[in-house]
Amino acid sequence: MAKIVGIEGMNAEDLRNEISRGGRFVMYQYCISVIFMSFRRSSNIYFIKGGHGSVAKGLPFVLISLLVGWWGIPFGLIWTIQSLVINFGGGKDVTQAVLGSIIRPVSAPSARQGLQ
Secondary structure, three states: OOOEEOOOOOOHHHHHHHHHOOOEEEEEEEEEEEOOEEEEEEEEEEEEOOOOOOHHHHHHHHHHHHHHOOOOOOHHHHHHHHHHHHHHOOOEEOHHHHHHHHOOOOOOOOHHHHHO
16 A cells, blocks of 8 residues: 555544544656656545645646646647646545545354354
8 A cells, every 4th residue: 555645644544534524645656758658646645634635735746747738649648638637636546445444344253163
């Protein structure tokens, strides 16, 4: 899993409180083109606290795409536009996926344990 930025010093209870107030985990996308090859990449995961906007954190990735992503033919232009749409939309929300990997469901006791 990617590094999570913005949860430093927070415990599980802090995270639950922030998520209940609208906090979310997002990833941004960017495109880099080199000669005839283009690469689409995702950023680290960013935790956005409830009530805070997520577009500003995506601006560095917008800048990368605008500077070095658009001129790769044909995918550089296509992926740069996709990245801009995603990033100006606040990033890709990956909250459920992150929570699913952090909070593991408690497994039911096995039949063998019930016999002991």
